[in-house]
Amino acid sequence: MMDARKAREKAFHEQHYAEDVRWKAVDKYYSIIEGRARYWEDFLRARCAGKRVLEYGCGEGNYTPRLAEFGGAVTGIDLSETAMQHAQAAARAAGLQVEFRAMDAEALEFPDQTFDVICGNAILHHLDLDQSFAEVARTLKPDGVAIFMEPLGHNPLINLRRRMTPQLRTPDEHPLKMSDFTLARRYFDSVEIRAFHLLSLTAVPFRRSAGFPRLVAILDRIDATLFRRLPFTMRYAWYAVAVMSGPRPAAATAPAKSGVGD
Ligand SMILES: C[S@@+](CC[C@H](N)C(=O)[O-])C[C@H]1O[C@@H](n2cnc3c(N)ncnc32)[C@H](O)[C@@H]1O
Numbered sequence: 001m002m003d004a005r006k007a008r009e010k011a012f013h014e015q016h017y018a019e020d021v022r023w024k025a026v027d028k029y030y031s032i033i034e035g036r037a038r039y040w041e042d043f044l045r046a047r048c049a050g051k052r053v054l055e056y057g058c059g060e061g062n063y064t065p066r067l068a069e070f071g072g073a074v075t076g077i078d079l080s081e082t083a084m085q086h087a088q089a090a091a092r093a094a095g096l097q098v099e100f101r102a103m104d105a106e107a108l109e110f111p112d113q114t115f116d117v118i119c120g121n122a123i124l125h126h127l128d129l130d131q132s133f134a135e136v137a138r139t140l141k142p143d144g145v146a147i148f149m150e151p152l153g154h155n156p157l158i159n160l161r162r163r164m165t166p167q168l169r170t171p172d173e174h175p176l177k178m179s180d181f182t183l184a185r186r187y188f189d190s191v192e193i194r195a196f197h198l199l200s201l202t203a204v205p206f207r208r209s210a211g212f213p214r215l216v217a218i219l220d221r222i223d224a225t226l227f228r229r230l231p232f233t234m235r236y237a238w239y240a241v242a243v244m245s246g247p248r249p250a251a252a253t254a255p256a257k258s259g260v261g262d
Pocket of ligand 1: 006056059078103106120121122123127
């Protein structure tokens with residue numbers, strides 16, 4: 001039987017996918033994500049051709065068909081059956097071969113070492129991290145790579161806005177802390193973090209002006225320099241992209257301690 005946390009996650013997302021209300025409400029912040037999206041897309045374009053690829057927690061599969069266009073043999077999974085139906089219908093209509101399956105990301109129904117590439121956007125922070133890191137490590141091939149884009153939970157102003165918009169979020173979601181990447185290092189030999197969107201958030205009010213793309217590009221470059229010169233500032237960014245490789249066999253991963261969070 002599904003536990004209460006997963007049942008709440010499923011109910012929230014089933015409703016939002018059925019009503020299609022959520023993304024429009026948060027759109028204005030998504031006006032600045034170009035640089036991060038390009039980084040993610042370049043990474044995957046270089047790695048998908050001829051490979052088994054999993055999009056982990058893919059929602060309605062807005063991105064999944066791109067992975068097939070890059071030449072991957074692609075599967076998308078998500079807890080929401082509604083999302084999987086929408087995604088499968090859209091892929092069929094586009095004539096793309098992508099398999100979508102309703103599945104719990106914390107208990108994947110795939111054999112060990114199935115995938116060359118596992119990717120996910122805004123999914124880990126909806127999950128139990130020990131269980132999901134263990135499942136990603138188990139189903140990734142030894143020379144495979146995983147990439148995740150996740151919101152970070154250290155910036156007080158961003159957290160204030162989250163508290164002011166509870167209708168956009170599930171009660172159990174938990175934007176990631178730097179300590180969560182320390183946890184990931186129990187499951188992967190290498191976990192590399194890149195932060196995105198700190199000063200660039202100040203461009204959002206100017207999103208309708210002609211110079212907006214240039215302004216965001218300049219602020220992205222300033223952010224990148226800031227994160228490189230003063231790495232502690234990365235934690236205050238809106239998003240992180242984590243690249244994980246060298247999955248460790250289950251026996252090698254120490255059981256998680258409680259109180260890892262900071
Ligand atoms: C913020 S949405 C992101 C969806 C998609 N990755 C995207 O970028 O549009 C979070 C997704 O996590 C899914 N989810 C939550 N808990 C899950 C679980 N235990 N297993 C699989 N998917 C889950 C929800 O159904 C939802 O589609």
